[in-house]
Amino acid sequence: MSARRSKVAPQYDVIVVGSGAGGGMAAYQLSVQGLKVLLLEAGRDYDPVTETPMFQTPKDAPLRGAGGADKPFGFYDATVDGGWRVPGEPFTTAPGSQFQWWRARMLGGRTNHWGRISLRMGPYDFKPKSRDGLGEDWPMTYETMAPYYDKTELLIGVYGGEEDLENTPRSSPGVLQPPPAARTYELLTKQACDHLKIPVIPAHRAVLTRRQDSARLPQKLHPGNRLAQRVLKQSMDQRMACFYATDCGRGCSIKANFQSTTVLIPPAMATGNVTLITDAMVREVTVDKQGRASGVHYIDKLTRVDHHVTAKVVVLAASACETSRIMLNSKSALFPNGIANGSGVVGKYLMD
Secondary structure, three states: OOOOOOOOOOOOEEEEEEEOOOHHHHHHHHOOOOOOEEOOOOOOOHHHHHHHHOOOHHHHHHHHHOOOOOOOOOOOOOOOOOOOOOOOOOOOOOOOOOOOEEOEEEEEHHOOOOOOOOOOOOHHHHHHHHHHOOOOOOOOOOHHHHHHHHHHHHHOOOOOOOOOOOOOOOOOOOOOOOOOOOOOHHHHHHHHHHHHOOOOOOEEEEEEOOOOOOOOOOHHOOOOOOOHHHHHHHHHHOOOOOOOOOHHHHHHOOOOOOOOOHHHHHHHHHOOOOOOOOOEEEEEEOOOOOOOEEEEEEEEEEOEEEEEEEEEEEEEEEHHHHHHHHHHHHOOOOOOOOOOOOOOOOOOOOOO
């Protein structure tokens, strides 16, 4: 599939590398504020509305839907291009070590096939060293982050209960959608755990159980911003409530679950402030004489042509491993070991 491009802006304020959970959110939030954004995605274009196999049955699938070398999680998995091994993208491991690297080479990245479990980090998680002496404390607290958790859950649509457990803080009133009715085995689990005094609560998942209030939510999330309110309302009006047809890993053509390709990228593109280029593999970040990011080099995977694009700000949101690769490749006189790698730990201690 050819690269997808919207109207090219004469100059970009921000380059965003990656279109998944981080990149899609960055492109959305920046574009609705009026910034000109170049969104680069290493994978191909993808439209879950037309490409998801959510309504297909085993008779329609190769191997009756079972997994194989090309589709490890089965035919129905929403990852249309990528996997543990990606043709043309080999990687090496240190002698005696093993590493499995999942890559979803598609617009929206892994937001297209994840399980939609959406948990908050609690107060303990932000201050582990203060609590038990291990690790390091984050520079922020849960209380600082709580309002942003609320806004994110409202935007993407998360269901869950109102329970407030130790280190499992609840959302502000009215943020979460109501959870679906418990299934039989969940009721039996709760019955047994109640006897043992073990709390059992509804999961928090990024799935709509009812239509979003598009008349009020845009104003609440973006007060005073008419552009943001308009594009967000259009996006919300197109999302339906889940009717539990198939599992979320297939993708969702009715836009009930959260995917960057249905919730973040469409309203971002609707602002007219985003230029999207797919099949664009970023290889390094360039810097100016002061050592500040000035742009990126990317390879057009279809033509193998190297392009250099510039912007005032570069956002790397290409997943933990890919972002580290780009940073380590970004060597210069000011950064001989890779950009922002004065500590020497870029690429180490990752949780992908």
